[in-house]
Amino acid sequence: MINKLYFTSLDEQVQQKAFRAIEEEQRSIGYYTLPDQDITPILSYCDSIPDMIETIAVIGIGGSSLGAKAIYEFVKPLNNLSRKLYFFESTDPINITTLLSKIDLEKTHFLVISKSGNTVETFSIYKYIYSLQNDPSAYTFITDPDSPLEKYANEINASVLHLPDNVGGRFSVLSTVGLVPLALCDIDIQALLNGAQTIKQSFFNDGYLKDTLLKKAVFYAKNHAQFHINCIFAYSETLKYFCEWYVQLWGESLGKHQRNSAFHVGLTPIGLIGPKDQHSFLQLIMEGTRDKSVTFIKIEDFHDNITISDITLPHLETLDILNGLPFSKLINMQCDSVMEALEVQGDIPLDSITIPTVNEHSIGSLIYYYELLTSLVGELIDVNTYDQPGVEAGKIILKKKLRVLKK
Structure with a gap:
């Protein structure tokens, strides 16, 4: 898995403090x-x-x-x-x-x-x-x-x-x-765990992802008041339910009272699927309020080589530029084009994650990556990443209503 950042975070002291906190947290979080x-x-x-x-x-x-x-x-x-x-x-x-x-x-x-x-x-x-x-x-x-x-x-x-x-x-x-x-x-659940292990070893043993994860987490935390909406733009329908999982992980972990203040904080997660959401949400990202960061996720090898048919349609000859193009190449070109268009704006935090292929190892890596990122951001914005008192409050009210209903 390759993660490329299009923004910088230079606070190395904060990064190291966060890393030490996560190292310590391993003793108690399973x-x-x-x-x-x-x-x-x-x-x-x-x-x-x-x-x-x-x-x-x-x-x-x-x-x-x-x-x-x-x-x-x-x-x-x-x-x-x-x-x-x-x-x-x-x-x-x-x-x-x-x-x-x-x-x-x-x-x-x-x-x-x-x-x-x-x-x-x-x-x-x-x-x-x-x-x-x-x-x-x-x-x-x-x-x-x-x-x-x-x-x-x-x-x-x-x-x-x-x-x-x-x-x-x-x-x-x-x-x-x-x-x-x-x-x-x-x-193959062993391959799934092996993918997670790859990320774990890279982060905790000074591998290539340690610096990237720390920089990304510090940027999100330091700028969470402005860029409080975090969008995943995943360019594969196979990642639709990963986006749903991410929304729960991110929202339920990071939307809290701070531990050492009375302030409410949080980063709002949004899961998008490209290219279809280019025709809905992209307009808001491109020209709307500058309160959103975007992570693009794309797949390098889809293991499917179907191509666009080499035919000419009357009155639509300009679309012959598509002829013979593999769909796998088209969807990644669409992803790259949107990233370039947003990068030109200059004021939208962007990064991209490239998954090598569609298999258990890849999704295991992606899941553990986001779990680590969530823990890091939670530590940096000073919340308890692992409780959910807001959810429990609703459950308590529901049970009261149910007891009343039974009387």
């Missing part, structure tokens, strides 16, 4: 060690699922589903996966009914994922599905040790897997939360 894990227990568990199972269904929301979905949708187009993977992550009744119409309950294994073990959305969906399929062997529950969910699973003699210590939901994709559903579909 996601840092996930690339090093032994996946043998996960693979052994996956081997226990009967061959007759054709579909894996995740019942979970937010960090329990977004990361696995991002990886699955990235690698699926170029892989002949053994099973289909679906995500029940909304209480929208139309969505639930539509998803159920796509699966055979007798040939589906459900992964019910809740760190706390009492997520309202997850268990409203689970209760409905359980009324249709009440065989405990059709379910595996992934939760924290001794949670209410583990106690329930033990009561019905269902399988239970645990989350690692001190791994928050939105940082959990490289744990059992993401690795289990992906491995059950024959996605």
Whole structure:
């Protein structure tokens, strides 16, 4: 993965302070060690699922589903996966009914994922599905040790897997939360972790990405009051759900009260897909308020060489310049052209990330890169990157409303 910055950040003292803080944080925050894990227990568990199972269904929301979905949708187009993977992550009744119409309950294994073990959305969906399929062997529950969910699973003699210590939901994709559903579909989870390991080693062992990540994080933090909107402009449809994962990671981690003041801070994440969003959001970036930074993500090798047909259309002869051009080359030319157009403006912070190809290693690298960047920015803007009190406040109100409704 290559990350090129089109802006500078020269405060080396701040960069080194942030690096030392992240080194120390590794002692207590669990996601840092996930690339090093032994996946043998996960693979052994996956081997226990009967061959007759054709579909894996995740019942979970937010960090329990977004990361696995991002990886699955990235690698699926170029892989002949053994099973289909679906995500029940909304209480929208139309969505639930539509998803159920796509699966055979007798040939589906459900992964019910809740760190706390009492997520309202997850268990409203689970209760409905359980009324249709009440065989405990059709379910595996992934939760924290001794949670209410583990106690329930033990009561019905269902399988239970645990989350690692001190791994928050939105940082959990490289744990059992993401690795289990992906491995059950024959996605190479070791390659995924190897990609993350590449970024980890580069950052913590003075590799090529250490300087880049530190400069980028310091720039975002020092300029967060002005450039408080951070856009990812990803030039591949395979990255659509990665953008959704990034929006949760960035927004839920960085939108906080500062630890040592009463100020509200945060950087607003926006996920865009090129070239289609060139025809919508690009105008706002180009000529709108200068409050946005943009990261372009493109893929070097799509493993698909289809080309534009070499034909002339009456009255459209000027478009013959497209004839014979591979679509993979066209989409990257579109990306480069937009970057150049924005660079000419001179007052929009830009950087670009080039992914070598579409595989597990690449997406593992990208995920760990953004987790590290989030931790660095959180440290520099003085917030607790790993809690989400704003989300919890809404959950408390909902449960009060539900109790009133039942009276």
